[in-house]
Amino acid sequence: MRYMMLIYSQEDEKAPTEAVAEVAEAHRQLMTETRLRGVFRAADPLQRSSTATTVRSENGKVLLTDGPYAETKEQLAGYYILECRDLDEAIAWAARIPTACLGGSGCVEVRPLRDMAESMHDG
């Protein structure tokens, strides 16, 4: 089953370059390992949430808002999609995803992807 790991992180602008480099290195290692194990499907980092635009369609009108939808401390900063046997395996990988993208603390939300063929039957 494919799981999406959504990385939420605090956007600390004063992160020292070594710390940022360390996080990047940890991601590179994790991607290499998940590729070797045949688990890796996709992963990307996002630009800062200050580059976000929220789009909402209401009555045929498109409304735009500057910034992300939710005003929380931790912002979506990147994602992985990994093919795992079960939730335990997904949790084990998620626990190894660095979340301190810019130096601040963070967390990973693990969500199974819906199989479209299956969900057609589920309704």
Added chain:
Amino acid sequence: MTGDLRAAIERVFREESGRILAGLIRRSRSFDLAEEAMQDALAAALQAWEAGGIPENPGAWITAAANRKLIDYVRREKTRQSHEEQLLYEGPQCAVFDEEMSAEEDDRLRLIFTCCHPALNQEAQIGLTLRTLGGLTTAEIARAFLVPETTLAQRLVRAQRKIQQARIPYQVPPPEQLAERLSSVQAVLYLIFNEGYTVSTGDSLLRKELCAEAIRLARILVVLMPGNPENMGLLALMLLHDSRRDARCAPDGELILLEEQDRSRWHHHQIAEGIRLVQRALGRRSPGSYQLQAAIAAVHAEAQTAADTDWKQIAALYSVLAAIETSPIVYLNQAVAIAMSGELQQGLDLIDRLGANRDLDSYHLYHAARADLLRRMGRARDALESYRSALRLTTNKIEQRYLCRRIADMQGNQVR
């Protein structure tokens, strides 16, 4: 021994011992066995390398040797344990052990771990465990936990859907996760027990049912994971507390404290089983929170009268417990035990020191314990003040009535 050889072994030990030991502990889940295997492997290394020279990869050599030793020890330990089990579980429990460890029972263990998976919230864990492994209906569980039946039903459906859709595995966790997952299972069972044990105005028959269910499930854990001392400790703790069920409540629902209970109304066969389990668990020399709490309950259970209670031993057990569980409740109980062992002033000083940072100001048991010591010391006015603080802070009706009774008694004494 040549200097080269000694240097090589020292280097291996410094660089590799942590990693090798961690692997051994993961495999054996026993610090003792892992350490023993490691020591023996090093001794074997000394001997073999002196004769045949240092191998190319000394770390791998020691790891392999230690693993072989470990397998021997685990086999030996298993033989010893199954022997012990038969010796200790004579009488009515014997039938449980005579049952073959069938695939069905393996499934039951898998199911306990699935229901108590930490990816589910605790209410769901409790509900699922009772629903799938216990003998209670959704309606009964809802009534016991004072939630509307539809709410509980929705909660269970959501949890079951998550198990399926997020694919929570149906398995006994691998050794490296077992300890952590097991503690989540133990916590769920203890919560179920405590929900039943807490004196409240709810349905008393249902509460007894909850205690019985928790004991039954804890017994399954002991049977299915023989040799785990915390499982034994948990079962013992439940049995020992539950043995007092008929003595701790007056016919009018009034709470009767341990000190004032009619000990002839305790269930002595349960006490005997609880004590046996505690002794067996502590013999494993891996004391944990449940084992120590059970040991404390056992000391209380062994006393013929309240005055016979071995408070010195209880205080000693609390100090061991306080070292592994740093909770204010444990410290508070430790202070009370010290006071009851004859050192009233020392106990009170400890309580006052605990309360100095005012963290416990809103905790009614802190005031109640303090009040009780002050009363025993004859400081009636201070005691009265603390009893009143406790009364202001508790919402439990039965505790409120108990505190009111104390306050009335003391006011009566003051007038006289």
